[in-house]
């Protein structure tokens with residue numbers, strides 16, 4: 148990277164060259180050359196005065212002066228022009244804004260390849276002109292809220308008075324949402340297959356569960372078929388419905404909703420087979436009998452092959468929830484296998500007890516998806532027969548209504564904004580936003596930060612909780628030492644448990660980086676490489692939390708999860724596809740509630756993503772706002788009442804340097820940061836082909852990006868050998884983490900393996916260049932985990 152040192156401070160020794168030696172500037176545009184020339188002149192003057200102050204023993208000499216005495220000098224003294232990027236700041240500002248960019252830790256490191264980059268200089272500028280109209284857009288009515296037309300009730304949709312009363316009184320659901328109004332009557336009355344398409348947070352789960360419960364509860368399996376003689380369905384009456392979802396988390400969530408509904412029809416029994424427990428227990432559950440089964444495709448296939456007790460001859464509903472994700476995770480083969488087996492078994496077994504009451508005469512397949520992409524259509528082809536397409540009709544005055552068929556939008560009430568943040572400022576801009584969001588209790592209760600890969604999630608978790616983690620680790624270490632001392636005196640007990648409970652290994656810790664004394668925020672981390680038990684408990688803790696909480700996670704939490712009271716979604720790393728974006732931001736603004744989302748983009752090509760963001764609006768993007776980076780930093784780091792002062796720049800710089808020192812002081816921290824950086828770059832290469840012109844790894848400024856990982860290494864020297872241990876180091880293992888144990892067969896169908904730079908691109912020349920770039924900068928980690 149020839150241009151990786153632009154605007155950097157190096158801990159080189161002072162050159163013998165007189166400070167006022169004129170420098171020749173070549174290359175770049177005339178404006179750049181002029182800026183660089185002025186900048187160099189100004190810096191020379193500044194350094195000369197600092198040196199004077201340092202050598203004259205001026206009592207006001209600050210840290211910079213002492214750093215200079217020790218031989219640190221601003222690398223901009225030997226200016227190099229940015230190769231491709233335009234310079235944002237005028238040179239005077241560049242130097243005056245960063246008087247504190249020298250670091251004590253740099254003195255200690257003795258690493259000649261270490262670079263202390265100045266935060267605020269030589270950052271590329273944004274090309275996007277903000278349309279003031281956008282910021283003045285009027286608020287929009289919620290699009291996924293329960294209907295308030297006064298005539299739509301659950302009873303009017305065909306649900307029994309018992310079920311409707313349960314929804315109203317026990318679950319406090321007063322009226323159906325638009326998609327529930329469209330789906331429930333259809334599935335209650337008709338036996339056709341159905342494709343349900345609706346935006347995030349619109350209540351699709353209840354839309355398919357309620358008709359199933361309604362019909363099973365009203366269904367009779369033949370008068371003699373149960374011990375109670377009332378003809379009602381009992382657990383032994385047979386398995387009537389199978390619901391497939393792509394992840395364990397989603398299965399658990401569906402199961403929880405199901406259980407809450409079944410409280411009013413307690414004779415219907417539901418259960419799950421999703422792995423994470425002994426297969427023996429799952430088999431025992433199946434043997435006892437279930438009427439509704441929630442499962443992941445891999446595990447269900449396994450039981451269909453190996454569990455005699457699983458009788459699917461009575462199955463009347465097969466629901467495929469989150470269809471697009473099922474296909475993305477490569478479950479096509481497993482689903483095809485399940486569909487075929489269901490067909491075969493129902494033909495092989497003797498005719499089931501004649502359906503009576505309201506059970507369907509045939510197997511009804513319901514496919515749910517927020518999108519209607521090609522792969523969802525393919526899933527429809529293999530599973531649906533003459534299906535009805537159930538969706539919320541766009542209103543007549545909907546300008547982009549025609550798009551609804553093959554596309555989907557974000558909830559109308561969601562307030563989306565973007566910030567164009569130069570790579571070097573990313574980390575401080577993230578912490579600034581979080582500081583501001585949690586400045587006082589109540590403004591934001593829960594936020595989710597989406598990050599591209601598991602290593603980077605771990606790094607950011609540690610950065611934001613480092614004070615708490617370090618304090619805890621120190622306490623554990625001293626307790627260990629005390630115990631070791633005691634053990635010398637006491638006879639050693641073999642039974643004594645070893646205390647490995649370092650908070651650093653934990654998934655929940657106080658977010659000291661953006662908590663205040665009045666507003667303590669707990670940070671949670673979630674990704675596919677964590678053990679299942681940790682994933683489950685972390686998610687449950689985040690969902691349950693009544694206190695301010697932040698979840699930093701990969702896309703493992705982007706689909707279908709219904710986490711209460713999330714008011715802010717931050718896409719710190721842009722999503723891998725537009726659909727991912729809509730699913731991520733859909734974790735907020737659910738069921739008519741308000742919510743806001745912010746995405747970080749780099750100046751340059753990534754600004755092209757703004758057009759894609761606009762597409763997720765019904766009004767063409769008039770409500771999309773731009774957040775100014777300086778404003779974000781000022782609000783996060785600035786002292787109240789200083790007005791136009793620049794104290795926030797110094798504070799942001801101090802914060803950044805403190806994190807850099809923390810990273811450097813412990814080899815484990817350094818390795819974690821390097822690993823996160825590497826994984827981030829590898830993940831960057833896996834954006835969908837259609838968006839790779841926007842997220843082009845060839846345009847990533849790796850030197851500047853390293854700063855966002857608190858690294859002072861030159862990009863080419865960042866090498867981490869050895870991959871994460873465990874099964875996430877394989878593609879199949881990565882899928883297992885997200886889904887269920889036996890999904891290897893499914894993985895074969897996976898077209899886009901995120902995080903795997905070996906994925907062929909549509910452009911072979913581009914792919915070769917991309918790989919070369921990755922090879923140049925990446926170490927020998929064969930895989931990394933997106934989770």
Ligand SMILES: Nc1ncnc2c1ncn2[C@@H]1O[C@H](COP(=O)(O)OP(=O)(O)OP(=O)(O)O)[C@@H](O)[C@H]1O
Nearest residue numbers: 293320322323324347348349350351352707709738
């Ligand atoms: N009729 C209703 N009234 C009020 N809240 C509702 C209603 N129906 C569903 N909800 C609530 O809306 C939230 C979102 O529901 P659900 O998870 O089913 O949405 P979804 O459409 O499946 O979203 P996603 O596409 O993100 O999975 C849940 O908290 C649910 O309890």
